[in-house]
Amino acid sequence: MASTQQVPIVDYLRIGVRPYLRASECGNCGARYFDRRNACARCGRVEFNNARVSNRGVLRSFSIVHRAAPGIPVPYVSALVETEDGTTVRSNIVDCPPDPEHVKLGMKVRLATYVAGTDDAGTECVAFGYRPV
Amino acid sequence: MAGDSVWVLGTSMTRFGRYPELDAVDLGAKVCLEAFADAGVTVQDMDVMAAGTLFQANTSMGQRIQKQIGQTGIPVFNVTNACATGATAIRTVYMAIKAGEASIGLAVGVEQMGKMGLLRGGSKEEANVYEPAGRYGAVTAVDGVLGTETMPGVFAQAGMAYAYDNEGVGFEQFARVAYKNHLHSTLNPLAQYQKEFSLEEIMGSPVQSYPNTLLMCCPTGDGAAAAVLVSEERLRSMPKRVQKRAVRIAASVLTSDPWVESGQVQPDVNTLTRNAASQAYEKAGIGPEDLDLVELHDCFATAELIHYDNLGLCERGGAGDFIDSGAPFRDGTTPVNVSGGLISKGHPIGATGVANVFEVTTHLRGEAGDRQIEGARVGLAHVIGLGSSCGVHILEKAAA
Numbered sequence: 001m002a003s004t005q006q007v008p009i010v011d012y013l014r015i016g017v018r019p020y021l022r023a024s025e026c027g028n029c030g031a032r033y034f035d036r037r038n039a040c041a042r043c044g045r046v047e048f049n050n051a052r053v054s055n056r057g058v059l060r061s062f063s064i065v066h067r068a069a070p071g072i073p074v075p076y077v078s079a080l081v082e083t084e085d086g087t088t089v090r091s092n093i094v095d096c097p098p099d100p101e102h103v104k105l106g107m108k109v110r111l112a113t114y115v116a117g118t119d120d121a122g123t124e125c126v127a128f129g130y131r132p133v
Numbered sequence: 134m135a136g137d138s139v140w141v142l143g144t145s146m147t148r149f150g151r152y153p154e155l156d157a158v159d160l161g162a163k164v165c166l167e168a169f170a171d172a173g174v175t176v177q178d179m180d181v182m183a184a185g186t187l188f189q190a191n192t193s194m195g196q197r198i199q200k201q202i203g204q205t206g207i208p209v210f211n212v213t214n215a216c217a218t219g220a221t222a223i224r225t226v227y228m229a230i231k232a233g234e235a236s237i238g239l240a241v242g243v244e245q246m247g248k249m250g251l252l253r254g255g256s257k258e259e260a261n262v263y264e265p266a267g268r269y270g271a272v273t274a275v276d277g278v279l280g281t282e283t284m285p286g287v288f289a290q291a292g293m294a295y296a297y298d299n300e301g302v303g304f305e306q307f308a309r310v311a312y313k314n315h316l317h318s319t320l321n322p323l324a325q326y327q328k329e330f331s332l333e334e335i336m337g338s339p340v341q342s343y344p345n346t347l348l349m350c351c352p353t354g355d356g357a358a359a360a361v362l363v364s365e366e367r368l369r370s371m372p373k374r375v376q377k378r379a380v381r382i383a384a385s386v387l388t389s390d391p392w393v394e395s396g397q398v399q400p401d402v403n404t405l406t407r408n409a410a411s412q413a414y415e416k417a418g419i420g421p422e423d424l425d426l427v428e429l430h431d432c433f434a435t436a437e438l439i440h441y442d443n444l445g446l447c448e449r450g451g452a453g454d455f456i457d458s459g460a461p462f463r464d465g466t467t468p469v470n471v472s473g474g475l476i477s478k479g480h481p482i483g484a485t486g487v488a489n490v491f492e493v494t495t496h497l498r499g500e501a502g503d504r505q506i507e508g509a510r511v512g513l514a515h516v517i518g519l520g521s522s523c524g525v526h527i528l529e530k531a532a533a
């Protein structure tokens with residue numbers, strides 16, 4: 001186990017003992033971005049700091065996807081989660097049956113990570129989703 | 134204000150559907166010639182041309198159509214703006230006339246999609262060796278892992294976000310939108326599909342992205358639409374019978390999406406539509422209560438419902454009640470998508486924004502046949518393209 005290499009599926013996911021999402025935050029207005037920005041899309045300033053996004057949030061919107069590109073397992077729940085510190089994140093709802101009876105608008109969720117695949121070198125890809133709490 | 138208005142002089146569209154024996158140039162050339170005939174003009178009269186297509190954006194579509202209808206050497210603007218491509222073509226000609234650089238011009242939108250199926254959404258290709266790539270340093274495809282990138286899913290999320298904020302909105306309200314548009318399409322010979330479905334059939338059809346079922350999603354298809362626009366001054370030099378059929382563009386607006394917090398993960402289709410609508414109402418000097426018909430961008434049933442609110446057709450938060458009350462049905466207070474909408478009329482992307490203007494123009498002229506909204510005097514055409522871009526045109530019948 002200890003020798004298995006792991007990489008995050010995207011660079012804004014920080015993996016380790018306590019995984020979290022890292023955003024680039026505008027030093028002037030506080031707008032957060034998951035990719036690099038030349039200037040803030042909200043205020044135009046160019047100073048950014050790293051910010052740790054809260055792992056807890058509520059389900060703001062979702063869709064239960066039954067039709068996707070070939071090879072993508074369906075159905076799955078695509079979600080928009082609003083974290084406790086007001087950042088909207090898109091990912092899947094995990095550990096929850098993919099039906100409208102179990103997926104409820106406004107339900108509380110928490111960041112969860114899992115191994116989503118392994119490459120030819122044996123490196124594991126760690127993805128994140130949100131789990132109902 | 135009316136003295137320097139721009140008018141729709143002539144217009145045409147193909148029936149939307151599948152034309153495997155023709156290409157996009159054939160479809161575009163056909164509607165251009167028909168629009169000239171409708172306007173009583175020829176290609177020799179044109180000062181400017183704008184041509185919109187999304188999937189053939191890099192093919193000089195305007196010049197290729199000119200080779201079928203007449204190469205007169207006028208400037209061509211080839212435009213693309215996702216699903217707002219057609220509206221952008223119209224607005225381009227509108228601005229050229231407004232600026233005084235042209236007195237008459239041609240806008241055309243074409244698309245040949247065939248049976249493209251699901252739009253967007255990456256393929257699932259497992260990487261051989263994980264290497265970070267792109268702006269998010271992704272080591273593998275993320276569609277289906279970090280949420281959905283497919284169109285039915287993105288617009289489902291837009292609708293469910295509205296449901297989160299507002300009472301009385303759910304699966305049944307979204308389904309009722311599709312019921313209405315399929316019902317309306319039975320009167321429109323230009324619609325790709327002209328078949329009524331029951332609410333139960335719509336809710337029971339295969340789920341694409343809940344709450345959008347198959348019958349709540351627009352089809353892909355082929356088609357074209359064209360419009361000839363003219364300055365007020367030039368129009369006044371034309372025969373009375375031509376002037377009588379002209380329709381005034383009371384407002385032409387194009388917006389992009391301003392920053393919102395959630396915009397980086399979910400395209401915001403609301404704010405730019407609200408901005409476009411308020412600018413258009415102000416320019417036209419009217420309010421949503423004055424509209425006799427609306428053609429809005431119902432790429433999915435969830436989208437139409439939230440645009441009732443975005444365009445101010447209902448009270449803030451009241452889109453669920455609005456559809457439940459029957460208001461947007463063709464016999465309601467604000468008929469919406471009497472053409473059948475994108476859901477049933479079809480959505481050949483580049484053509485859509487011109488076809489909406491065709492539809493409203495045809496009603497204001499009193500020439501819409503079985504689907505005519507009697508006595509229509511003012512109408513609104515709305516499109517939105519993800520990325521995002523929103524076009525709104527308000528049209529008014531000529532004073533008798």
Ligand SMILES: [Zn+2]
Nearest residue numbers: 026029040043
């Ligand atoms: Zn800022």
